[in-house]
Amino acid sequence: MITKKYSDYKRNRFAVAPMIDWTDRHCRTFHRQFTRHALLYTEMVVADAAIHGNRERILGFAEAEHPVALQLGGSDPAKLADAARIGEVMGYQEINLNVGCPSDRVQSGTFGACLMQTPDVVAACVDAMKQAVVIPVTVKCRIGVDDQDTELALDDLAGRVFEAGADALWVHARKAWLKGLSPKENRDIPPLDYDRVYRLKQQNPNQFIGINGGIQTVDEAVEHLNHVDGVMLGRAAYQHPMLLLDVDVRIHGSERASLSIDAIIDHMCDYADAHIGRGGRLSHITRHMVGLFHGAAGARRWRQILSTDANRPDADSAVIRRAYEAIEIDAGAEAA
Template identity: 55%
Template sequence: MQNSTSSRLSIAPMMDWTDRHCRYFHRLITGRTLLYTEMVTTGAVRFGDRERLLGFSPEEQPLALQLGGSDPEALAESARIGADWGYAEINLNVGCPSDRVQSGRFGACLMAEPDLVARCIEAMMRAVPVPVSVKSRIAIDEMEEWPTLEHFVRTVSATGCTRFVVHARKAWLKGLSPKENRDVPPLRYELVHRLKAEFPQLDVSINGGIRTLDTAVEHLRHVDGVMIGRAAYEDPWMLAEADSRIHGVGGPASDRHGVVLAMIPYVERMRARGVPLSAITRHMLGLFNGLPGARSWRRTLSERAPRPEVGPEVLLAALEAVPPALAA
């Protein structure tokens, strides 16, 4: 049996959002929160540009790689590649409801094939020395929620996998878009709480609609971990108290201005590698949400960062709009 990575709080893998620049930025705000990559398919890992797809800065650790796929052999090879690149955990996506994912027979549609998922996880665990985890929904389509979730977890955990992250919504593969699947199906937090109660030996994290640390702390009375998604991306400063409130240790950031200044050496390194400034600053737009000057901060970054010749001076210019005394 593999021990899971220890994280009472994590940030969800989000396509087009949680790339390496986003993760580096988040790591300057929270030192202990487990970060995830965007989902990467096994085909991309095996045959694509690995530096672009898998590259990360050491400062991002602890960091998990999320894979998409349904072929045990391909997943084992991809997991091995990920472990060789230095990821602390390998996660299998069994929750994404998009049409592209369904056509490839992976993501949420695998909730209907727990035996296949078990074979995939078993192959991945044999291939790597790091923990392997699963991120799932509670059920799909017309499948009854608790029986589906209970059978799925019982089947997959028989492999020795101990870490399960559960988005507490059903996924509707027909009739709802991926965006609607994040909001329309009702949240059933009580089923994830029940899962932990009935499988106390497992490490169970809850995901879906959790927007504050207060709510996260309340869920931690019932489960081992909480995964926050869009709320952490849209208002990243909410993570500033995560280390102290969730882990009982000091965090790396004392104020928002300091985070921006700490990003400048990173921006310089990435610009030297040809990365557009806007690829980095797009993740920082929400840093000053709710403060005077936040609109000007966003406008300066949105208007000036896309210019190919610019660099970190744009961050400094944008920062002038936000009074330091109000940005702590």
Template identity: 55%
Template sequence: MKAQAHRFCIAPMMDWTDRHCRFAHRLLSAQARLYTEMVTVPAVIHGKREQLLGFDPSEHAIALQLGGSDPAGLAEAAKIGEAWGYDEINLNVGCPSDRVQVGSFGACLMAEPELVAACVAAMRAVVRVPVTVKCRIGIDDQDSEADLDRFIDTVAEAGCDTFIVHARKAWLKGLSPKENREVPPLDYGRVARLKARRPELTIVLNGGIGSIDEAEHHLQTFDGVMLGRAAYHTPYILAEVDRRLFGSDRPEISRGDVLRTLIPYIERHVAKGGRPYNVLRHILGLYHGQPRARAFRRLLSEQGPRATAGGDLVRAALALVEGRDLPAAAE
């Protein structure tokens, strides 16, 4: 049986999975593998590294996702990432945005498997942590059978043994990144055929998985699953992960305890010059489906951006959902 390192992953999502989001997700699951937002190679090499790469020790296991297509630059960035303590370096071969295409990386690299293989080989030569690839099943008019097989085989030959596969093509012309998350249809069968053909590889399924029930179903076929928007918008589903997917006897943390744990975290963030809403925006969906969920979300989203001391606002939100001293405006 394969190691469970990638059994359940939370997708890298631009503007969402920053360090504060990941801290909150780690409170909910000790076993989920976390990913940074995509960070470009020039940013890693020349940017403010603490701001871009810093993370709380509790976030392990955590992967740094890199965007780039120059083997030498990626090798340098991967080495920096390893030195910062990341447990995995992941190469983005799936993002379809115009900005990424202008930089000649992301999903457009699906058309250049030899270059991706060279990038993987260059990174593997300078780091000891795993180097993995997140890709699509194809782009534009590629044949999703032959071209995906060629891509995986070529990159695997360079030493990559873990692929996170978003189960739909990316259309690089005429569709926005949002539309590329919905069009064309998902093709889980194509990824299943890849897994059957290359059983020795670790294949993690990504795209459209909306619940832990669905994740359990897909784990009958794949080595791992990766959730994105469902994990972000309804984060409390992550509280089930350790017990249901890893067999852990760790008690599930309550929503209230998540908030109570976030209070000192937010206060430390504010003490360093940060704003409470940097953290609070990531937990707006914590009470999704629960009584007073709408009032909870409204309180944080309306008062959070103006707040300067987040502890008091979190305590008010906690009192609201627990039915204590309801603020008149939130009833």
């Protein structure tokens, strides 16, 4: 068994969290316009789907999305090893195992957050994937589930996955309540406990520990990096993508990925027309863009146009440009 230290997995890493129904290839293409360096994740892909499904549809991505990681769901070490191998061949730079999703779907399949209760299974899965690929294998978990003691449960899981060779552990700093709370409620109701993740890092100084959960701004991300090795934003990055413009400068010490919103709009228009030319729909792309101008003059009109006109069968990039004109007009009126 080969155990890698966190020096092999880049420190001060910023990531956009894997989110079911949200972080598809179109979302990742959009987010990549704001940051060159942030690690982007796929939605969770069940191992069986990766092995037996339409790989281009389920796992396909563009070279321009890099760096991008594949998150897998499952609890069968052999299947996860096969799925990880497929992900590596397709060009993903990391394989992540979901040990945090509390949805009914994963509970019925006994994976996701359920695996917090069986750390030996998680370790076996990590070991199998490590034997199958050479790219990093990581785990994303909660601090515990249901009535677990979070001190004991998280320490046990972390110790086992690192012993199995995991390159990093990303921790959503909340419990998951598998009994009594919906997946949506599990994102808000269990209290955040960032200090618990900080303590885990103190106990594992030579391992990569990243933090996730309730982080709203790049300022908050920078503060967390005083305590842990990486920060992951989910809904905040999705709902307010403009905040990603500061990531490369503030966290990675490099230039901004884009110098203008005009350039981002132009790129997404070209991307949308190419997608439509292949038989896709404009709404596949614009549904990820509605939060772009959150809080700006004209934002409501931007959302209205994208939410209605983009769903028309003949919609193309002209819809995006028309919505953008509403922002510019309203901003000009406010300035006057």
